[in-house]
Amino acid sequence: MLTGLAVEKLGACFGQKQVLNGISMTIGPNLVTAIIGPSGCGKSTLIRCLNRLHETVPGARQSGRVLLDGQDISQMDPVQVRRTIGMVFQKPNPFPSMSIYDNVAAGLRLNGVRKRHRLDEYVEKSLRMGALWEEVADRLDKPGISLSGGQQQRLCIARAIAIEPKVLLMDEPCSALDPVSTGKIEELIQELKKALTIVIVTHNMQQAARVSDYTGFLLLGELIEFDETPKLFTNPRDKRTEDYITGRFG
Amino acid sequence: MTFDRYRRRKRVNVLVSALAFLCAAITIIPLLMILGHLLAQGAKAVNLDFFTQLPKPVGEVGGGMANAIVGTLILIGLACLVGLPIGIIGGIYLAEFGNNKTGWLVRFMSDVLNGTPSIVIGIFAYTVVVLPMKRFSALAGGFALGIIMIPTVIRATEELVKLVPTSVREAGLALGIPQWRVILRIVVPSAKAGIVTGVLLAVARIGGETAPLLFTAFGNQFWQRRLDQPIASLPVQIFTYAISPFEDWHRQAWAGALVLVAMILITSVLTRVVTKGQDRSMR
Amino acid sequence: MSSSEAFPASGVPPRAGGTNVADRLFKGTTLLFALSVVAIMVLMAGAMLRTALPAIRAFGWHFPFTSTWDPVAERFGALPFIYGTLVSSLLALSIAVPLSLGGAIFLVELAPHWLAQPIAFLIDLLASIPSVVYGLWGIFVLAPWLRTTVQPALGALLGVLPLFQGPAYGVGMLAAGMILAIMVIPFISGVSREVLMAVPNSQREAALALGATKWEAIRTAVLPYSRSGIIGAIILGLGRALGETMAVTMVIGNRPEIALSLFAPGYTMASVIANEFAEATSDFHLAALIEIGLLLFGVTILVNGLARLLVWSVAGNGAATVRE
Ligand SMILES: Nc1ncnc2c1ncn2[C@@H]1O[C@H](COP(=O)(O)OP(=O)(O)OP(=O)(O)O)[C@@H](O)[C@H]1O
Numbered sequence: 001m002l003t004g005l006a007v008e009k010l011g012a013c014f015g016q017k018q019v020l021n022g023i024s025m026t027i028g029p030n031l032v033t034a035i036i037g038p039s040g041c042g043k044s045t046l047i048r049c050l051n052r053l054h055e056t057v058p059g060a061r062q063s064g065r066v067l068l069d070g071q072d073i074s075q076m077d078p079v080q081v082r083r084t085i086g087m088v089f090q091k092p093n094p095f096p097s098m099s100i101y102d103n104v105a106a107g108l109r110l111n112g113v114r115k116r117h118r119l120d121e122y123v124e125k126s127l128r129m130g131a132l133w134e135e136v137a138d139r140l141d142k143p144g145i146s147l148s149g150g151q152q153q154r155l156c157i158a159r160a161i162a163i164e165p166k167v168l169l170m171d172e173p174c175s176a177l178d179p180v181s182t183g184k185i186e187e188l189i190q191e192l193k194k195a196l197t198i199v200i201v202t203h204n205m206q207q208a209a210r211v212s213d214y215t216g217f218l219l220l221g222e223l224i225e226f227d228e229t230p231k232l233f234t235n236p237r238d239k240r241t242e243d244y245i246t247g248r249f250g
Numbered sequence: 251m252t253f254d255r256y257r258r259r260k261r262v263n264v265l266v267s268a269l270a271f272l273c274a275a276i277t278i279i280p281l282l283m284i285l286g287h288l289l290a291q292g293a294k295a296v297n298l299d300f301f302t303q304l305p306k307p308v309g310e311v312g313g314g315m316a317n318a319i320v321g322t323l324i325l326i327g328l329a330c331l332v333g334l335p336i337g338i339i340g341g342i343y344l345a346e347f348g349n350n351k352t353g354w355l356v357r358f359m360s361d362v363l364n365g366t367p368s369i370v371i372g373i374f375a376y377t378v379v380v381l382p383m384k385r386f387s388a389l390a391g392g393f394a395l396g397i398i399m400i401p402t403v404i405r406a407t408e409e410l411v412k413l414v415p416t417s418v419r420e421a422g423l424a425l426g427i428p429q430w431r432v433i434l435r436i437v438v439p440s441a442k443a444g445i446v447t448g449v450l451l452a453v454a455r456i457g458g459e460t461a462p463l464l465f466t467a468f469g470n471q472f473w474q475r476r477l478d479q480p481i482a483s484l485p486v487q488i489f490t491y492a493i494s495p496f497e498d499w500h501r502q503a504w505a506g507a508l509v510l511v512a513m514i515l516i517t518s519v520l521t522r523v524v525t526k527g528q529d530r531s532m533r
Numbered sequence: 534m535s536s537s538e539a540f541p542a543s544g545v546p547p548r549a550g551g552t553n554v555a556d557r558l559f560k561g562t563t564l565l566f567a568l569s570v571v572a573i574m575v576l577m578a579g580a581m582l583r584t585a586l587p588a589i590r591a592f593g594w595h596f597p598f599t600s601t602w603d604p605v606a607e608r609f610g611a612l613p614f615i616y617g618t619l620v621s622s623l624l625a626l627s628i629a630v631p632l633s634l635g636g637a638i639f640l641v642e643l644a645p646h647w648l649a650q651p652i653a654f655l656i657d658l659l660a661s662i663p664s665v666v667y668g669l670w671g672i673f674v675l676a677p678w679l680r681t682t683v684q685p686a687l688g689a690l691l692g693v694l695p696l697f698q699g700p701a702y703g704v705g706m707l708a709a710g711m712i713l714a715i716m717v718i719p720f721i722s723g724v725s726r727e728v729l730m731a732v733p734n735s736q737r738e739a740a741l742a743l744g745a746t747k748w749e750a751i752r753t754a755v756l757p758y759s760r761s762g763i764i765g766a767i768i769l770g771l772g773r774a775l776g777e778t779m780a781v782t783m784v785i786g787n788r789p790e791i792a793l794s795l796f797a798p799g800y801t802m803a804s805v806i807a808n809e810f811a812e813a814t815s816d817f818h819l820a821a822l823i824e825i826g827l828l829l830f831g832v833t834i835l836v837n838g839l840a841r842l843l844v845w846s847v848a849g850n851g852a853a854t855v856r857e
């Protein structure tokens with residue numbers, strides 16, 4: 001089944017500080033939705049609200065609703081929400097005490113996959129989907145942190161997709177990577193799109209234009225514009241969007 | 251993928267969280283009990299005599315620990331004479347020049363010293379002060395306590411001096427002031443409050459030390475006139491009275507414990523409050 | 534104000550070496566004070582070794598393995614004290630480790646800030662109460678309670694085990710272990726909390742984002758990351774327990790015998806020094822006591838050195854940057 005998200009009047013604060021305000025958008029199934037905006041405008045906060053990681057920060061609060069296939073995620077079990085909506089972080093964060101294999105298997109094991117041959121199967125499949133299999137097939141028992149930065153990030157992607165989430169959130173997944181690794185991950189996103197719904201936060205407007213179907217422009221916690229990517233980049237409705245994509249500020 | 255284990259996983263989560271809470275709760279029960287007993291027993295026993303009188307001879311009821319209270323203060327003073335110069339100046343070395351093998355060695359040794367049982371440090375003081383002088387003395391006790399202070403003071407000084415931003419140092423150097431003056435006149439004064447905190451913490455720690463005093467400062471039932479004579483101290487007096495068979499001495503042991511703990515807690519709580527305020531202003 | 538004072542000093546011409554003479558003098562002086570810490574440790578070992586020499590010569594390797602302790606006949610063996618120290622410390626750790634780890638996990642990972650803060654404060658307060666006060670409480674509250682309530686119950690329940698047999702004195706190995714446990718909890722718990730807090734949040738979030746429950750995130754991400762630091766914390770606690778003197782002396786019963794039962798009185802290395810040192814009957818007796826001190830010193834150096842290396846490798850501090 002295809003899974004989409006709907007965000008309704010979402011607001012978020014850290015303590016007294018309001019960082020998101022009245023965000024509403026629809027994230028269509030099997031599409032890539034990009035979120036762009038200047039540093040500190042609340043992009044990370046927005047996608048962390050989508051899998052309820054925002055609420056784990058002490059003092060964090062939120063208002064409004066996020067609907068997963070019509071169901072309010074705040075009424076669902078957070079563990080189930082995160083099981084369904086995977087996430088890849090800005091900085092690669094493999095578990096340092098685990099091997100490459102165990103990193104990918106971590107989520108599977110949590111979900112009760114114990115049989116070795118089943119694990120093998122899933123690990124290989126996820127690493128292939130993560131475009132990492134060829135590079136690590138002969139050293140699956142090496143520590144995950146022994147890989148290069150780009151490989152680590154693809155490892156984290158493989159770890160996230162191993163449990164077959166329906167939505168994948170990516171918070172600036174390429175910001176710490178070189179152009180070659182970035183290219184690999186962008187290709188990967190096109191592949192993954194066939195199976196998942198993807199939300200990607202990026203600083204890089206070319207990247208947003210390349211990989212996404214829809215783009216939202218966030219400024220100071222407000223969603224200024226949300227539209228089909230080609231339209232937003234060629235013919236923005238709002239002056240501020242235009243200024244931002246033409247590099248006049250931010 | 252299987253979801254049937256999910257209910258169990260959730261139950262395990264709740265169970266473990268409850269257990270962890272229980273652990274934290276159990277940990278503070280002894281503290282509450284000890285403080286409760288101290289207050290109950292100690293408050294009954296403390297009176298004006300306790301602060302103004304000398305101990306009474308065995309068998310007589312009454313008297314106080316005035317000499318032991320003063321003795322503890324004298325011992326702390328002597329300890330500071332030994333511990334503060336080494337701790338503070340050594341800490342300045344570690345912060346300013348200690349990014350090398352020597353610094354590593356000193357830090358390591360200071361950590362090992364920190365973990366050395368205080369009774370072993372008492373033996374050390376005995377061999378280098380009591381044996382040559384051929385008698386127990388306040389000096390020996392102060393020496394032992396002073397050595398115990400060093401690690402705490404050295405660490406606090408190092409950390410606090412390091413916190414002073416490089417820009418402050420550079421501002422001084424750029425004025426053509428020699429490095430040693432920059433350190434003594436600009437850097438160390440900016441870290442002063444923090445160093446004082448470290449010193450207070452160290453004082454709170456040695457104020458309750460008993461074991462190393464048993465065979466250095468020894469003890470004394472009277473006022474002590476000279477530093478090369480045995481001297482009474484609150485912790486040793488509490489110990490002696492606690493293991494004695496006399497009811498009235500037990501009462502006084504509780505009173506002494508209450509006074510000692512009050513002195514220590516007030517010092518360390520004050521320290522905390524001071525540190526907190528600084529932390530905030532530093533950020 | 535101080536800059537005008539400082540000005541003349543800057544008139545000192547720099548030397549060929551490129552450093553100011555006064556600066557070098559200053560650095561040398563501070564170095565001297567810093568090195569005195571090293572000197573103290575060396576001196577401590579040397580002075581104790583010298584005064585213990587008669588005993589070391591007389592008993593050699595037998596000393597730690599003989600169980601006679603007879604100051605009148607001048608025959609000394611340290612086995613009962615070593616045994617008492619080890620058993621009381623291990624007993625203490627077996628009580629303290631689960632409690633302090635569980636507590637630390639609760640405070641760092643699970644509790645809301647408003648609750649964690651005051652509890653952590655109280656646990657830290659425990660650390661500042663002097664040993665002799667714990668001992669006082671041990672004699673007059675803990676030991677009687679053990680005698681009248683705990684030991685009879687344990688005896689009835691687990692009396693088949695030799696550990697829980699014999700008359701209930703109150704004072705003894707069990708009391709010592711419990712008092713020690715109470716005393717090392719703040720250390721183990723404090724260091725563990727630091728180590729847990731040093732785990733980057735990205736690790737927790739990585740696990741949560743995979744659909745882990747809180748406990749699963751702790752188990753898969755947090756604990757493996759902090760493992761060596763936690764082991765360090767435990768060893769640090771062991772070091773404390775081994776050398777703890779007053780409280781143990783006051784509740785262990787002070788009898789140099791090796792008994793299997795935890796109810797029986799015992800003796801530790803630190804307590805025999807505390808009890809007999811000031812009234813040692815002869816120089817030889819003193820030498821034997823100092824040799825016990827030397828053993829204790831050696832063991833705590835080993836234990837603390839090990840713990841420090843482990844904690845450093847995780848929590849990091851000034852020294853960690855130097856070692857790289
Ligand atoms: N844990 C926190 N506590 C308090 N304020 C926070 C916290 N995390 C983020 N903020 C604030 O919330 C605002 C939005 O942060 P967010 O991380 O969502 O921005 P971002 O758009 O992702 O920026 P970047 O592009 O730099 O990653 C910022 O002003 C930031 O300072």
Ligand SMILES: [Mg+2]
Nearest residue numbers: 043044045171
């Ligand atoms: Mg961000």
